[in-house]
Amino acid sequence: MASIPSTMQALVLDAFGAPLVLKDVPLPAIGTNDVLVKVGACGVGLTVVNLLATPGRVDRYPRIPGHEIAGTVVAVGSGVRTIKVGTRVTNHFYITCGNCRNCRSGRETLCLAPRGNVGQNRDGGYAEYVSLPERNVVAIPDGVSDIDAAVASDAIATPFHACVKEARLRAGDSVLVIGAAGGVGIHMIQMARLCGARVLAADVGAEKLAFIRSIGAADVVIDASTGDLAAQVMAHTGGEGVDAVIDIVAARGTLAASLASLAMGGRLVIIGSHPATIYGEDPSFPVDPIRFLHRGLEIHASRYVTLAEIERTLELVRDGKVNAVVTKTVPLEAVPDLHEEIRRGATVGRVGWVSA
Numbered sequence: 628m629a630s631i632p633s634t635m636q637a638l639v640l641d642a643f644g645a646p647l648v649l650k651d652v653p654l655p656a657i658g659t660n661d662v663l664v665k666v667g668a669c670g671v672g673l674t675v676v677n678l679l680a681t682p683g684r685v686d687r688y689p690r691i692p693g694h695e696i697a698g699t700v701v702a703v704g705s706g707v708r709t710i711k712v713g714t715r716v717t718n719h720f721y722i723t724c725g726n727c728r729n730c731r732s733g734r735e736t737l738c739l740a741p742r743g744n745v746g747q748n749r750d751g752g753y754a755e756y757v758s759l760p761e762r763n764v765v766a767i768p769d770g771v772s773d774i775d776a777a778v779a780s781d782a783i784a785t786p787f788h789a790c791v792k793e794a795r796l797r798a799g800d801s802v803l804v805i806g807a808a809g810g811v812g813i814h815m816i817q818m819a820r821l822c823g824a825r826v827l828a829a830d831v832g833a834e835k836l837a838f839i840r841s842i843g844a845a846d847v848v849i850d851a852s853t854g855d856l857a858a859q860v861m862a863h864t865g866g867e868g869v870d871a872v873i874d875i876v877a878a879r880g881t882l883a884a885s886l887a888s889l890a891m892g893g894r895l896v897i898i899g900s901h902p903a904t905i906y907g908e909d910p911s912f913p914v915d916p917i918r919f920l921h922r923g924l925e926i927h928a929s930r931y932v933t934l935a936e937i938e939r940t941l942e943l944v945r946d947g948k949v950n951a952v953v954t955k956t957v958p959l960e961a962v963p964d965l966h967e968e969i970r971r972g973a974t975v976g977r978v979g980w981v982s983a
């Protein structure tokens with residue numbers, strides 16, 4: 628094992644609205660219950676872009692963002708019992724208490740005493756090393772690369788939760804995925820197919836639609852920019868609508884189209900975030916309670932994943948049931964350029980930084 632240096636390169640945010648700057652900084656402290664991870668890869672996605680643009684999210688500066696981390700444990704705190712040096716791990720994004728009734732009943736994303744998120748309330752994976760709570764890390768199975776594991780911890784695990792727990796997809800169900808070409812969407816259509824559903828995948832622009840077709844997991848590919856989305860869904864489902872809609876865009880327009888696309892008893896799963904602070908449009912959407920009641924509809928919030936769901940997802944990736952779709956990897960210093968591409972909506976699939 629190579630010795631651990633005293634300083635590392637990291638992308639540091641010094642204030643709200645400031646650019647991320649590559650700096651030499653001291654290695655993070657390792658608390659009693661923390662593990663120190665040499666970062667092999669870290670995903671870069673819309674969550675970080677939104678974090679940087681939203682006042683009040685980061686509690687203290689300077690801060691190192693990045694939360695879809697994978698790497699190798701190089702040191703552990705004196706209280707760590709379950710993770711050994713040399714273990715490859717990925718991580719859970721939320722810092723939860725582990726002791727409240729929600730944490731104790733497998734609903735830790737609804738923790739009643741949360742302590743924030745990795746890369747937001749403690750330093751994250753836009754750095755050569757990161758310190759993480761023992762409770763937050765999950766061992767990576769052999770055969771899964773660091774970048775695939777990093778992507779699995781969020782962009783594939785999130786679809787697992789959304790499809791299995793919230794949309795409750797079963798063989799024969801139909802599902803519409805809105806925003807299907809993005810980092811979460813491209814794995815959502817694979818997961819929905821794995822659940823046995825007929826998958827309608829919607830996005831905008833010829834390039835994104837071609838990308839969805841290249842993955843081969845969607846039964847129907849819909850261009851949401853050409854005419855009414857709900858009308859297109861009805862045309863593809865014999866006028867019945869779909870059993871579930873998973874809306875990863877979650878803008879006012881897509882949410883209204885989602886509700887209008889549901890079959891009797893249909894489930895709308897809201898998973899995206901389209902805040903007015905960034906996009907300048909209030910994402911609130913009207914719900915007609917009479918139609919809602921008569922059609923027996925459901926609206927679900929899909930809020931990240933449990934630790935156990937990350938474990939399951941890593942097994943699905945290991946077994947080749949779902950493939951991590953990584954379209955671009957860059958060195959750490961180029962992460963700000965990826966943020967700019969994501970802001971412009973120019974990326975497809977997942978992107979990330981990987982160590983040399």
Ligand SMILES: [Zn+2]
Pocket residue numbers: 723724725726727728729730735737738739740741
């Ligand atoms: Zn809790």
